[in-house]
Amino acid sequence: MDEVYKITSTARTQLLERQLAGRLSELKSQMEEQGILQGAARPVYSSVQIPKDISYYRRERELALKRALQVSEPKPLVIQSDVLQRELESCLRREYTPENLPLLLLQYYTERASQLAQSKRVHGLRWRRLCGHSQTMERFLPLYKERVSYILQELSDAVQRAERLSAARENFLMGKSNPPNLVTQEDLTIYTKWLVCHLHSLRTIHHYLQTLQYLPFSKGLSLADNQVPEFGQEGEVCVNSSSPHPMEASVWGKKGRTLSASVLPQHTTEAGELNPQLRRLLSCFHVPFDLQELRDSAKEMELFSLVFPKFQSIFMEQQRMQMFPDYEAGITKAENLGLSGPAMALKKTADWIPFIKIKPKCDPWQKKMLAKLKERKRMDTLLQFQAKFLKISDPKRVVQVLQNHAARTATLASHQSSGMTFHQCNYDQVWENIYSNPNLYQSDNDLAQISIHQSADGPRKQETETGSFAGVHSIQFMESSEVESQDDHYSTEGGCVHTQDQHGVYVIYDVALQDLKELEAELLLRSCGKAKGHRGLATFAVSYQTYLNLPPPQLLDSYFEAYQHTLDTEERFTLAQVMTDIMHRRPKFDLSHPYFVKAYQDECTCLRLHLQLVRAILNHQLEQQREYVQRLWREDCSDNHKTFGLPLNVICNQLISINNSCPTLKTVHPLELHPSLSLVRLVPQALEHLLCEVRRAHKPTSPSGLALLELRVLRLALDLWLTPNQPEAWYSAQLQKDLFSSKVMGDPFLVEEIGLLALKSATDEGQKRSQDSRPPFLETFSKLLELLTLRHRLIEMSVASAGLAGLYKELAKEMGFEEFHLFLRPVPFELALPKNKIDQPPPVFMTSLLEDSGQVDRYSPAHLVLAISEVDENQVGKFSFYTKEAILELLLHSGAENMQVTLACQAVQKNALMVAIQQASFYHTPRVGRPAAGKETSSDLRNHAGMNPTRRRHSRMVNGAESLLLAPTPKVPAALTHPSERFQTAKRTPQAFVSIQLEKVGLRDAMLNAFLLRRQAMAEQMKSPDGIGKVKRDVIVEYCQKLNRHMSHYAFRGQIMAYYNSLRALLEDFPTIRDTFFMVGQPEEKKEWEDSKEVPKANPRRFQPRPRSLLSADGRVFLNLWFIPHPSEVLVMFKTLPEKAALRSLKLTLRLIAPLHDIVSYLFSFAKLGNCPSCFEFPLSPSPVRSDWGGSEGIGSVLQELQERLDSLPRPQDPTEVAQALLLHRDVMFLQFDVVMRHLLGRTFLAAGNVPAYQSLMHGTYHGLPPLSNSLQKSLFASQLSLPQPLDPRSLQALVLFPWRTFLEDGGPFPVTSSVPDTLAYDMQLCLCGLSDRDCAVAHGELVALQLLMEGVLLSSCDVIVEGPGQQATLDNSTQPNWSKLPGFRSKLESHLKASRLLEGQCDAAVSFALLRSFLVLWKQLEVLKQYWGQLKLGGQDISSGPLHRQFSELYEAEIFYPSMKSLARQMGKEDEFEGLIISSQSTLPPKGASEIEIKTQQLQKLLENLEIHMIKEVLRNVNREMALVLSEKSKEECTLPTDLWKHRGMKENFSVVRPQIVEKFIQRLMESCQDGGPEVTFRKDHLEACLHSLGCDVMARERSNFETYSMCYEHVLQHARQKLHQKEQEAEMLRKHQVPPEDHAGQVAELSHDMLMEITALRARLTDLEEENLSLKKQIRKEVQEEYEALVQALFMTCLHIKEQLDEHQLHLIQKVCELIGEVRAEGIASIKKLKKTRGSARPAEGGNKTPEQLWALEQDNSSRLASLVCKVRSLGRWQLAMQQARFQGQLSRAEKESIQSQKECLGIKLMAEQEVSLLRQQLLAVRQVLARAQADNTRLRKQQETQAQLLRELEHRVTQESVTRQQLDVIKTSRMEKLLEDVEQKGQQLQLLTEEAERASKLGQLQRKKLGRELRQMRSRLAQERSVKLDAFQRVEELQSQLNYTEPPSVQMSSPGGLLFQAYCSLGSASTSSRYSHQQFLKTNLMGNKMTRRIQRPRTGPPEHKERTSDAFLPSVAENTHLMVTQIQTAPSTISFKPDC
Secondary structure (H helix, E strand, O other), X not given: OOOOOOOXXXXXXXXXXXXXXXXXXXXXXXHOOOOOXXXXXXXXXXXXXXXXXXXXXXXXXXXXXXXXXXXXXXXXOOOHHHHHHXXXXXXXXXXXXXXXXXXXXXXXXXXXHHHHHHHHXXXXXXXXXXXXXXXXXXXXXXXXXXXXXXXXXXXXXXXXXXHHHHHHHHHHHHOOOOOOOOOOHHHHHHHHHHHHHHHHHHHHHHHHHHHHHOHHXXXXXXXXXXXXXXXXXXXXXOOHHHOOOHXXXXXXXXXXXXXXXXXXXXXXXXHHHHHHHHHHHHHHHOOOOOHHHOOOHHHHHHHHHHHHHHHHHHHHHHHHHOOOOEOOOOOOOOOOOOOOOOOOOEEEOOOOHHHOOOOOOOOHHHHHHHHHHHHHOOOOHHHHHHHHHOOEOOHHHHHHHHHHHHHHHXXXXXXXXXXXXXXXXXXXXXXXXXXXXXXXXXXXXXXXXXXXXXXXXXXXXXXXXXXXXXXXXXXXXXXOOOOOOOOOEEEEEOOEEEEEOOOOOEEEEHHHHHHHHHHHHHHHHHHHHHHOOOOOEOHHHHHHHHHHOOOOOHHHHHHHHHHHHOOOHHHHHHHHHHHHHHHOOOOOOOOOOOOOHHHHHHHHHHHHHHHHHHHHHHHHHHHHHHHHHHHHOOOOOOOHHHHOOOOOOOOOOOOEOOOOOOOOOOOEOOOOOOHHHHHXXXXXXXXXXHHHHHHHHHOOOOHHHHHHHHHHHHHHHHHHHHOOOOHHHHEOHHHHHHHHOOOOOOOHHHHHHHHHHHHHHHHHHHHHOOOOOOOHHHHXXXXXXXXXXXXXXXXXXXXXXXXXHHHHHHHHHXXXXXXXXXXXXXXXXXXXXXXXXXXXXXXXXXXXXXHOOOOOOOOOOOOEOOHHHHOOOOOOOOOOOOOHHHHHHHHHOOHHHHHHHHHHHHHHHHHHHHHHHHHHHOOOOEOOOOOOHHHHOOOHHHHEOOOOHHHHHHHHHHOHHHHHHOOOOOOOOHHHOOHHHOEOOOOOOHHHOOOHHHHHHHHXXXXXXXXXXXXXXXXXXXXXXXXXXXXXXXXXXXXXXXXXXHHHHHHHHHHHHHHHHXXXXXXXXXXXXXXXXXXXXXOOOOOOOOOOOOOOOOOOOOOOEOOOOOEOOOOOOEOOOOEEOOHHHHHOOOOOOOHHHHHHHHHHHHHHHHHHHHHHHHHHHHHHOOOOHHXXXXXXXXXXXXXXXXXXXXXXHHHHHHHHHHHOOOOOOOHHHHHHHHHHHHHHHHHHHHHHHHHHHHHHHHHHOOHHHHHHHHHHHHHHOHHHEOOOOOOOOOOOOOOOOOOOOOOHHHHHHOHHHHHHHOOOOOOOOOOOOOOHHHHHHHHHOOOOHHHHHHHHHHHHHHHHHHHHHHHHOHHHHHHHHHHOOOOXXXXXOOHHHOOOOOOOOOXXXXXXXXXXXXXXXXXXXXXXXXXXXXXXXXXXXXXXXXXXXXXXXXXXXXXXXHHHHHHHHHHHHHHHHHHHHHHHOOHHHHHHHHHHHOOOOOOOOOOHHHHHHHHHHHHHHHHHHHHHHHHHHHHHHHHHHHHHHHHOOOOEOOHHHHOOOOOOOOOOOEOOOHHHHHHHHHHHOEEEOOOOEEEOHHHHHHHHHHHHHHHHHHHHHHHHHHHHHHHHHHHHHHHHHHHHHHHHHHHHHOOOOOHHHHHHHHHHHHHHHHHHHHHHHHHHHHHHHHHHHHHHHHHHHHHHHHHHHHHHHHHHHHHHHHHHHHHHHHHXXXXXXXXXXXXHHHHHHHHHHHHHOOOOOOHHHHHHHHHHHHHHHHHHHHHHHHHHHHHHHHHHHHHHHHHHHHHHHHHHHHHHHHHHHHHHHHHHHHXXXXXXXXXXXXHHHHHHHHHHHHHHHHHHHHHHHHHHHHHHHHHHHHHXXXXXXXXXXXXXXXXXXXXXXXXXXXXXXXXXXHHHHHHHHHHHHHHHHHHHHHHHHHHHHHHHHHHHHHHHHHHHHHHHHHHHOOHHHHHHHHHHHHHHHHHHHHHHHHOOHHHHHHHHHHHHHHOHHHOOOOOOOOOOHHHHHHHHHHHOOOHHHHHHHHHHHHHHOOOOOOOOOOO
């Protein structure tokens, strides 16, 4: 900051600071009374604290301004090896020391006080909500009072400790050391107990997060199929297992149709397909009906008669629920609050919306697709009609329309089933006839919906209002301990979520209704997008499925219940962000999918899996914490101070749901609170990180693929939680007891006891030795805290190591190795033997181990061991936390140091496993089929070196390959691209395997040799165990550092492979860029220059191919940036070099490839921002890019320019300079995008009045820009372990004081894990996804304008850049060059020649990029300060609207811009020109010739000055307020405290408290036995102890008095509240029972009621007559129709009988004919038989036999015919008789029905008359009762009036008496004050007279002095005149002598003597004038004093300024100094100085 602005450097700030210093000294002097010990009369003590020094406020201002200038910069390059080294250093450094404990404790008690205040507020809210009845209040009141009393006691204790410890922050800022007694022992014990409980609560969640951390390396994801199921593959993934409605899979369509028809819902009338839907609807309507009986129309009518009443009742109830009266319309009176019920919700204004600072995070691709749909306005007319149909408020019309629709649909279906053709336009006409009826919507209600819409209203209402709740309650309301509840309560009833405000009124917010409308429009838009072009589908089904697929609200409830337990502000904010993201989450719609319900099902499945995971975690944590807390509070402690710091006790009473009426989690007790439930907020962050990693690996190309990928991740995460593995079980049972057991270290009381025992031992030992100045408990408890933290970290690292060991074994088995590579056989130090020739081991090639594994030790233990056990388990690695004695042994000896070394070994072991797995996991084999080698030779950028830029540009026109930039090659659609085409993950090469054993064994042997050498050299010191332990620790630390450095090789290689893999994946989407610019390496390719020692050099005279390598073999020469090596080449890169050289080369490789990857990713992502609208169907596809947003041509030109800039470097083959230039170029690109998105574009939108675009941009940049910047991202393992204020996490001071906390503060979610998830495209799309095409064009214009401006900055600063390399130091990413100190920085543009050379790349590119980076950072600082200054000027309002922006612009131009530009013009010497320019242009413009950097620097300095002035004025205002309070308190003479001065403005009542005399009594007792020795006062020790004891007793007595007073007041308040509550309950009960009108209007109401009853009775009678008449008409019509029907039936019956008779006759006739034919055939047969017999000779007598059968046959036929005719006649007769009987019975039945109806009419008339008589009697009785009640009320009112008048009379008498007494007291006070005032006036008059006399005396002395000075001046002038004449004579004499000498001496003498004579003359003149020098100076002083008033007159110049300056320099060297000295002496000379004239 000192380079831009120095604190308190301007005149205004210095003047204000002097005023502030004066006021502070005055305030301090007023407060520090003198003479207290001497018994001064009535000393008054102020309630104001003694102010701090002025230097403290200056330091605070400096710190505030520095923080204001800390703007976000590009995210730094994270090198994993550096992170590993930082973690190792954090293990070896102490986290707790006596120096940093005060700051840490201050941070803890400050946060603890805030959490306790929030805890009290939570308890108060539960009390108000749950204890709404007097019985409940009586039961819970003692428990609630006890709990609140305990919380207040601990809160007061924490506040007092924080106030005392606040001196640590002041000392830290001022650089002072803390006093020894600042921290007390109790401070440390409380913090220790809290830390024990907190670390215990983190254990389960942290272990699960570690499992998720290494999940991307496991088989669950990496070894699964690389396919991501896209459209058409859904059947392969089990998604419908948890579908929201499984029965609806086949509801809306038939099987066997086309693809579109099988997915889209179609109309159907088949019962088999409708049964599932009907079953669901019947369950919704609660209608008992068996669908199996639904076989005919009668059953259908029966079902309709059952459904219609239910539907009508539900419909009307929902109509009532959707009528929302205004909340402020008078309905919310006190007597009506809470009585309306959920059916009467009031519309309330959401006035909390402006306070919401949380913005939802959405999917940018989905949001962009929705914006495109809105622009295209795809709306389906039929769905719009149905949307209007949903708003009909009449249920009969709804049923009518539904019946018409069903009838038309059934008719259509029957026509289609019969094979008839039905044209589509006819079907559309059916829809239009149904829904376009204008009479249908006459009674529309915009808010009325049917039940389908209502089912969506409840959850959306809950989501919207819960989000507002989360936003509002992130602000802490702590102004009062009994703050009124401002929270809303939610309940679920009938499937709807209802909201109640703090008064219990059911409300719905206006923003919720607006959100519902927007949601409905969005759903219709998406549905229409699918319904368009499918006119045959069932649009009712589309609407139904749209509204039915809703997410489960229990997920939001789960997080909300955790929010109710959370106390920390930051954690509450994070949970609110999680809930907001869930509420705004939308399905991942895929426009390539035929139907969108699949997207809803996938999203609901994801949410359900998320719900199962979160619910399981929360329930487990709740149960675990409840058990732990109950174990802690197993014994009641009488002293509350011993339980401070512990979690609140669980008071078991009644289980409740703290969120709503339907609990999602386990129920809790009313006074149960578990803040550790807030840890669930870490799960969404971990899942998001995991999904990002998996998405990078699998590259889904469609939204459906992304949704299915998320499903797989969530299922895997859920399985990991439901089937947890215990990593500690991998270790031995003894180690589980010693390390993992929480028997002692989990009990805070035992830990405190151990600390006290250790303190006692340390105190005894300290008494024996020299006593230290610091208290011993500081060192003891710092060691105890260190042990707690080291154990926690060791457990976490051991768990991580166990998980990584399992992954390592699986990986080794897959790659052909065995698991013994993981283990190292331990060799104790005591048994070690020296080994010779232990040098740096050669590099190990793992392929050789497959052939010969003899050099590997096949040692494999049964259990995992800690890393320290492989080195030393007898002394350093020997520890136990299982018993108190073992822990005490660690505390008293070198246990903390040993644990640090143990932790360091385990950290190195964990990191070694991680980088080994990481290297093997990042090894991907690229797919085969690369472009041919001949095609690669087409790009001159990749293949040719040594060509100058001019020739290279000309070659572009010749080279045919450049035409590829203009015409992108066609690409297969993204939905058809299989991920396996991108990478083929074959079996990994064994070379990627890392043997942990081989890496350790050589370093272990070297460590043992070093130990043996040190033991020989330090034989004397090695005799004690402590000396041996120290040496062991030293050699083990060296071993860890060497191993960590050795494993850094693999970390570098893994990270390099990850970057190259990501770059390869990026280039797959842009094949033209890949084939034109990049060279892809092949496996095991041979380098052309590999055998030669020389590296190819650039030659401008000939073409030569670029080397196929990034760096040379030794890593010192940069060769080819565009070469992408094969992963196998990365594995052996620089492996044969020495370790340091290899590390340097690998680091340079990473520094080269990482910026290149980010630059390419930025260019590709930037090109995707302008996807053309025709291709937005596949938003994840990167191929459709527009040329105006870059395109292939723009990307190619940028890459070409980048190569030219690298070629223009001073040393283009120096990899360090190239890496530096690339990194600066990357930073400039990121900063350019950040400046436009964060500042410029929003300002442009506001200036144009485009507020929606501005809001959309702010929502997008809220989540899109932080990942691109260096904003702090805390680790997931840093819960409530933050850095104390005011430490900066990036500062060296924070790293020294708190190494581990600093490491967790800025390391990302998982600090050590290396990953390169390319989220740049996602984040950039997120910034602009909500903008329309027109707004995106504006954004593109701003980006182009900024690019042109940056070119202008380079042009204006070209001379700096050209001269810069000579003055440039090595630039680092974290440092910014001070361009203001370079020469010529503020010079103007001199020539366009330099600028053209600059743009052509002839200057240093690194300096250019550094200049642009500094300029952009300066711009960001200016914009941030402008925004803050604008908020100060506008009263804290956000500048988010057009009028506010215009007002801010005017203020800024007038107060900042114009003064800064005027100052800049003054500096440039163009002030007049600047003023003329402003007058001519009527606007403020920068002065001509000023550069952009100068303009912005000047504004920044002005803003910083104004902000500093504002801070000084604020402090000055507070000091003045405190000064006034001090003076007011001193002026009070009463014996009571000045409470009227302390009360707030809102307080009306005044409460007087007696002034305590505690201090006076203490002073009196103290001074009774003292020895006054002048400046010293001596007391006896026993006397001082007695006085202090008495002081303590007085303080406790005062506190007791206060407690009695306030507790009694509090008891009265509670009693009053209880009485009021009981009274309200009784009133509410009476209102519910009676519901009678007020008594004053009883008569009028009775008369009106009587008239209304009579009218209603008449109307009912008329209605009854009309109904009877209508009924009779209907019956008459029915009878006529029935008679006609009967006649017709009779005629039909007779016709049927006639036809039947004819049929019978025809049947008989037919039978007879058949019989005749049979007889004829029989006769012929008989005849034939006879003839045959005759021919054969068989003669039989058959004549007699032939006659008998014929006769029988004839008789049979005759009888059968007769019988048939008789049967027919009998049947006809029976039918006729039955018909006649039926007709007779029907007539009798009709006569009976008429008689029954007449009887009912008579009965009804009698009932009506009886009811009228009864109602009249009741009215009379009611009137009598009302008259009686009115009389009683009048009597009561008169009695009350009489009592009131009597009371008023008594009060009046008392008031008159009091006024008289008060008047007398006032007169006495006025008299005394007037007397005192007169005395003061007299004293001031005397002082004024004395001052006047002194002034007159001083004036007289001044006159005398002036006279003396005048006389001396005259004397001086005369003396000077004389000297002048003498000098003139001397000069004339010298000239005469010189002329004489010229004539007499020879020529040789003439040439030399004049100079000598002249020199002698001048010397004589100087000696002559030396004597008069003093007089000459006196003359000049006097002359200057005499002409003091006339110096302002400018005289005309008579000579050139150069001559004047030379003259003044020669003759008046010290005039100014002497003049100033003389003037100062004259002005400050006292009156006693006498002036003596010179003699």
